[in-house]
Amino acid sequence: MGPDNLTRACTLRDGIGHEAARTVRDITARNLQVGILGWGAIGQTLARQITDRTRDGAIAGCSLEVSAVASRFSGGTAHPLMVPAHELGDHCGVIVEAAGPQAVRDHVEPYLAGGTDVVLLSLGALADPDLRSSLLAAGPGRLAFCSGAIGGLDIIEAARLHGRVRQVTIETIKPAAVLERDWMSEELCAALRSRAEAVECFRGTVADAVTRFPESLNVSAALALAAGSFEVVEVTVTGSPTATVNTHNVVVEADSGTYRFEITNAPSPDNPKTSHVTAWAALRSLYNLAGNAGVFV
Known part of the structure; x- marks a missing residue:
């Protein structure tokens, strides 16, 4: 289960309108321990952005820290905080999923059931109506959708x-x-x-x-x-x-x-099948979950 100081702000549970807000007052913690599921181009870029911006003081009013990462695949660039995927929720309050549809099927529901919030990038997995229903009903962790490479x-x-x-x-x-x-x-x-x-x-x-x-x-x-x-x-x-x-x-x-x-x-220089801005969209989602002031909601 995620740390007790995890914010319990308004739920972003579904995009098809399930739960209402829990409380606005709970937003004030502004301190997120972040886990990253998926150690490809998006996950590595997001981790660098969090580390660099925190070091340079560019994240005003909230604190983000990468506390653990997990990958579905062996090899690639190692990370000192790498843990098995099934243990990722034990090390953080919110997980950014950037590992693909199979990782969503395998891991997201247990994370939510353990009380860890999840920011979902692989939204295509939710085209499966059974998976969509089960994840939207899971909790007490919150399921949030990242806009990724699109707006509007x-x-x-x-x-x-x-x-x-x-x-x-x-x-x-x-x-x-x-x-x-x-x-x-x-x-x-x-x-x-x-x-x-x-x-x-x-x-x-x-x-x-x-x-x-x-x-x-x-x-x-x-x-x-x-x-x-x-x-x-x-x-x-x-x-x-x-x-x-x-x-x-x-x-x-x-x-x-x-x-x-x-x-x-612009496509990602590390993976041209995806857009480069996607990692920054995930960073924006984390800012909002951390309760930063002056954001669009």
Whole structure:
């Protein structure tokens, strides 16, 4: 179980509107011992940012400290605070999950049951309705969703509260070279390699998208959670021969209005299948959980 000084602020439990706030007064602790599940590009970048910003005094009004990390895989860059994944919750008050859908299935519910809060990056795992239901019902730890590489979720949630979100479409455009997958036909792979023109690689549901592109399309699940339905979201993936960045074109049709977003992210230099800003999105989530003043809520 996480430390007693873990903040018990307003719950961010689901994105489909379960629990109300516990108390605002409990936000004041502002001291988080952070565990990181996943020691790839996102986890390592996040750890460096927390350490550097704490050392340089750049985190005003709250304290973040990396107290433990865990990886699903052996090898790679070691860390002096590395612990087995099943023990991570014993060392911290909040865990940032950056290890992929299987890690969510294996570890997140026990963390929540032990009283440790979890900030989820691999939102695509929640396309499984059974897993989603079990994690949203778990506790007493809180489950929070990280926006990751996309924005606009706040107005989609507001539109859902206002009335009905009828349809969400997202077209993700990435460099063709990073999209080739084992399940693709030889013809499709050849088209991506030729770099002659833009190639539509996929069109379908969020559940299918996150299965086929588990490292790249957590953004589609984020949209579904904000809209309150996985059924209203249609996903298209396009490989571009000229793209050097990751672009998400989003259109939302709701009773309250029509919303259009174009989000262009630089890819991570360590893992071009994901966007570089994702680690900083996780850092923002931790600031908010720590009760920092002057944040958007």
